[in-house]
Amino acid sequence: MNTEEKFLIDTLTKNLIIRVMEDFNVSVTEAMSIVYNSQLYDRILDLETGLYYQSKGYNYQLLHHEILTGEIA
16 A cells, blocks of 8 residues: 555545544544444455545445445445
């Protein structure tokens, strides 16, 4: 992973954590746990999926669905 990819992943992850905090009214620690333990996060880290350069809105839709159903759409 190069520095640009790492930056994109870190920025996306930060934005996902913020959205989880807002939408589910949880603490930053809880939101971090939700994001970092999600299937989506594993897929974001897999550079071959290309999710790391998709929009935060697109990724959040996937995460939101996973939180509610336990599965990625």
